[in-house]
Amino acid sequence: MRGEFxxxxxxxxxxxxxxxxxxxxxNDAALVDLAGPAGPAGDHSLVLTVDAMVAGVHFLPxxxxxxIGRKLLRVNLSDLAAMGARPRGYLLAAAFPRDIxxxxxxxxxxxxxxxxxxxxxALYGGDTVSTPGPLTLSLTAFGEVPKDRALSRAxxxxxxLVYVSGTIGDGLLGLEALRGGLPGVPEDHRAYLxxxxxxxxxxxxxxxxxxxxxxxSAALDVSDGLAADLGHIAEESGLAAEIETxxxxxxxxxxxxxxxxxxxxxxxxxxxxDYELLFTAEPGRAGEVAALAAALDLPLTAVGRMxxxxxxxxxxxxxxxxxxxxxxxxxx
Amino acid sequence: MRGEFxxxxxxxxxxxxxxxxxxxxxNDAALVDLAGPAGPAGDHSLVLTVDAMVAGVHFLPxxxxxxIGRKLLRVNLSDLAAMGARPRGYLLAAAFPRDIxxxxxxxxxxxxxxxxxxxxxALYGGDTVSTPGPLTLSLTAFGEVPKDRALSRAxxxxxxLVYVSGTIGDGLLGLEALRGGLPGVPEDHRAYLxxxxxxxxxxxxxxxxxxxxxxxSAALDVSDGLAADLGHIAEESGLAAEIETxxxxxxxxxxxxxxxxxxxxxxxxxxxxDYELLFTAEPGRAGEVAALAAALDLPLTAVGRMxxxxxxxxxxxxxxxxxxxxxxxxxx
Numbered sequence: 001m002r003g004e005f006x007x008x009x010x011x012x013x014x015x016x017x018x019x020x021x022x023x024x025x026x027n028d029a030a031l032v033d034l035a036g037p038a039g040p041a042g043d044h045s046l047v048l049t050v051d052a053m054v055a056g057v058h059f060l061p062x063x064x065x066x067x068i069g070r071k072l073l074r075v076n077l078s079d080l081a082a083m084g085a086r087p088r089g090y091l092l093a094a095a096f097p098r099d100i101x102x103x104x105x106x107x108x109x110x111x112x113x114x115x116x117x118x119x120x121x122a123l124y125g126g127d128t129v130s131t132p133g134p135l136t137l138s139l140t141a142f143g144e145v146p147k148d149r150a151l152s153r154a155x156x157x158x159x160x161l162v163y164v165s166g167t168i169g170d171g172l173l174g175l176e177a178l179r180g181g182l183p184g185v186p187e188d189h190r191a192y193l194x195x196x197x198x199x200x201x202x203x204x205x206x207x208x209x210x211x212x213x214x215x216x217s218a219a220l221d222v223s224d225g226l227a228a229d230l231g232h233i234a235e236e237s238g239l240a241a242e243i244e245t246x247x248x249x250x251x252x253x254x255x256x257x258x259x260x261x262x263x264x265x266x267x268x269x270x271x272x273x274d275y276e277l278l279f280t281a282e283p284g285r286a287g288e289v290a291a292l293a294a295a296l297d298l299p300l301t302a303v304g305r306m307x308x309x310x311x312x313x314x315x316x317x318x319x320x321x322x323x324x325x326x327x328x329x330x331x332x
Numbered sequence: 333m334r335g336e337f338x339x340x341x342x343x344x345x346x347x348x349x350x351x352x353x354x355x356x357x358x359n360d361a362a363l364v365d366l367a368g369p370a371g372p373a374g375d376h377s378l379v380l381t382v383d384a385m386v387a388g389v390h391f392l393p394x395x396x397x398x399x400i401g402r403k404l405l406r407v408n409l410s411d412l413a414a415m416g417a418r419p420r421g422y423l424l425a426a427a428f429p430r431d432i433x434x435x436x437x438x439x440x441x442x443x444x445x446x447x448x449x450x451x452x453x454a455l456y457g458g459d460t461v462s463t464p465g466p467l468t469l470s471l472t473a474f475g476e477v478p479k480d481r482a483l484s485r486a487x488x489x490x491x492x493l494v495y496v497s498g499t500i501g502d503g504l505l506g507l508e509a510l511r512g513g514l515p516g517v518p519e520d521h522r523a524y525l526x527x528x529x530x531x532x533x534x535x536x537x538x539x540x541x542x543x544x545x546x547x548x549s550a551a552l553d554v555s556d557g558l559a560a561d562l563g564h565i566a567e568e569s570g571l572a573a574e575i576e577t578x579x580x581x582x583x584x585x586x587x588x589x590x591x592x593x594x595x596x597x598x599x600x601x602x603x604x605x606d607y608e609l610l611f612t613a614e615p616g617r618a619g620e621v622a623a624l625a626a627a628l629d630l631p632l633t634a635v636g637r638m639x640x641x642x643x644x645x646x647x648x649x650x651x652x653x654x655x656x657x658x659x660x661x662x663x664x
Contacts, residue, residue, distance in 0.1 A: 007460060011441040012424070015444055015448060019421050029457060030457045049423075050457055054465070057463060091380060092382070112347055122347065123344060123347035124348065124351045124353065124380055125380055126357060131468060132465070133465020136386075138384070140423055142364070142378075
């Protein structure tokens with residue numbers, strides 16, 4: 001059968017045609033303007049997004065219940081961050097296996113409560129049902145963005161610099177550490193990577209500032225991998241993109257892994273689950289980006305640029321092209 | 333383990349405490365006012381609701397894919413109707429079994445497209461994932477209601493008449509017909525009942541008019557059964573309620589079943605899945621209710637009244653109390 005993207009494009013995107021704010025289901029979240037009697041009212045747009053997770057597919061059944069709900073919430077908040085939205089709340093649909101015990105549910109809810117306090121959101125609705133299959137969760141998050149300020153992946157301009165927040169590749173390595181891989185990596189590094197995988201940090205304040213200051217020309221969150229997600233920006237913006245692999249920011253733990261196995265760099269560029277923000281900005285605004293990084297105490301690293309054309313090229317520090325095949329990235 | 337209501341009250345309602353519009357997760361949907369720089373902006377509130385369905389639990393795996401998505405959409409639209417909201421759109425999370433075929437997905441999407449045209453809604457976002465378990469769907473619907481006009485189940489007043497739209501009990505009998513029950517019932521009646529179960533009619537226009545005209549003092553949609561849902565209104569409003577069983581509106585098909593088996597009446601009052609609106613209104617506004625029924629070409633039948641006190645009583649036409657035990661209804 002077709003892959004997920006093809007199925008969505010073929011069967012579900014047509015259902016979004018009458019929803020201009022859904023943008024063909026191609027952005028991280030959808031925009032809605034509530035109507036007043038004389039048309040859209042208010043000075044904020046609603047932003048909506050949904051993600052689902054299945055035990056054994058998206059997380060391990062033995063993962064701590066406290067972090068499972070938190071990760072699902074954070075993944076959705078990351079989609080709001082990518083649009084520049086301030087989160088307000090969420091709805092949760094949970095299909096619980098019949099033999100789940102109440103302690104599991106209590107811990108799951110306690111984890112959500114912890115993140116609600118951190119991110120200033122609340123549960124607005126839900127549905128709990130019973131399933132003969134694996135635990136299946138879906139979460140719809142909503143927030144608001146000043147009207148006409150929402151970020152989009154489709155609006156990068158040729159010549160823009162490409163920035164990424166935080167560090168890249170930790171999500172992929174964290175999953176590997178949790179699966180018992182990464183022999184020889186120090187325990188503190190393994191723990192750091194595992195935490196990055198289990199509890200990604202949605203870059204909400206960054207997204208909000210990029211949107212409100214009009215600093216980013218395009219943005220999305222790194223969920224499919226840096227290469228694939230920069231490819232999304234390029235494709236949707238009708239441009240080409242270039243990544244300088246030597247510039248990609250790595251955590252000390254990821255740097256340690258690469259020192260022992262430098263051939264894994266393309267894999268880190270292709271790995272998903274980092275939930276950093278990838279955004280483009282005019283070169284003339286580099287000073288503002290640096291000031292924002294300092295204000296947020298969050299690295300914002302230029303890793304490439306947008307250009308006329310199509311496709312994605314990665315180059316190493318010597319200027320040689322790095323092949324990204326087999327990393328989840330497909331040329332278009 | 334505790335039942336669904338207890339689990340929600342214990343673990344999930346506390347997560348909704350910071351969301352005033354979620355009303356402790358006790359209404360059909362949640363209300364949100366988007367903020368402007370100086371507080372809530374716009375003259376409409378956002379209304380949000382979510383429902384989930386699992387193959388083999390909420391529908392039969394061999395049910396026609398066209399109607400599965402439509403029913404899930406309609407159940408959610410019915411929650412919006414119960415709040416008096418006008419629907420705008422929905423988000424869909426689908427966990428597809430790995431062996432699902434594309435024709436199934438195509439038919440599922442075609443059914444949704446049909447209902448989108450009927451109800452004027454569009455798909456705003458979604459997530460499709462793969463599951464080793466049964467097909468699991470969750471749908472979040474959203475709409476808008478004029479500010480301070482949303483209907484609630486908690487605001488009935490003593491002396492109000494209790495009305496229900498359409499007919500009651502068809503959902504329960506429709507499921508029975510689909511499972512091969514109801515021997516001796518004519519084929520056209522079986523088909524009618526099955527259609528009522530598979531494609532309930534969300535009473536959107538009724539809900540909107542009840543809210544905008546301020547005609548209903550309280551409302552919800554009949555999903556747990558007439559008795560249980562009237563019990564919800566009574567409990568949340570701090571009142572008692574009385575149903576006259578002889579007044580409950582029945583379709584010709586349901587009436588036929590009852591003529592052959594009059595002892596099944598309490599069961600029909602306890603059956604769910606009707607998705608009619610149950611609402612309360614001052615007796616002095618009975619003329620307006622009748623005019624609305626005529627305008628909408630939809631029966632709105634007075635079936636009881638609210639009174640001071642607690643609990644729910646059903647009486648037959650002779651005034652004798654009818655026991656509702658064993659119908660899903662529990663005394664409180």
